Amino acid sequence: MEGFFYIVPSIMIATVLVGMAAIVRKALRINQAWNGPTAEGRCLRMFTTTSGGSGDSSVSTTLHHVYEFTTRDGRAVRFEEKDGPATVLEGDITTVWYVPDRPERTTAQGPARGRLMAGTGCALMFLGAFATALVAFMVQFSLHF
Template sequence: MELFFYAVPGVMLVAFAFAAQRLVRRARRISRTWADGLTAEARCLRMYTTTSGGGGDTSVHTTLHHVYEFTTREGRTVRFAEENGPATVLEGDFTTVRYLPEAPERATALPPAPGKLAAGTGCLLAFLGVAAAFCVGFMVLAHTIFAESEGLMP
């Protein structure tokens, strides 16, 4: 029984650490793409929305998606999808995309916004840190309770 109070928060801590690592890698990749990436002209092939949430008493969240296609400097045609792009880009429009030569399939059509990227990444890292601290606190509290109760148990 005692193991349960250590295993579950321990697994959660591992998941939080993995999420934080992925979040930082994503932010670094996007930042590097904006700073050092090559540019190309891309065409918006498709624009669509997805919704999530139940409606009724709960809010519905709509996400805008774009599918772009561009040709790299080496002549390779690349198609990629991106969420939360500008609503002003419609099907058939041309826009500038940035990509890293080693990973053109991870291109972005979002305009550079390093402050917004840093703020979003920082907020998510803070949330993960608070959740991790809660797990550690829970484990310490569980250890304290189990240590005190051992002398009282027959």
């Protein structure tokens, strides 16, 4: 039974570490795209998805855009992006930033490095504090039992 108090927090810590790695990868991917060339993209489709709403929970709505652009070497690339600006509608022309050798790594959100660093830092601090609390729980459990 005591092993339960080590196994469950260890699994939770592993999950937190995977989440932290995903957050850092996403931030690096976006920053890499901002350092690359730009192209003129076109919004092909705009749609929303909802989640939640069962029982008394709140409903969350996410805005999605589907863009298409042509790279400098002539390849047509289509990509979907979540949480874009609500002012971009179907048919609008917008600037996209992409990585030349991997044009699928692209974004239509304009460079905002400070906001990206702040958001990434806050998420990492929160997850780090959670992992630290789990380690502290395991240490306290081992000292008392």
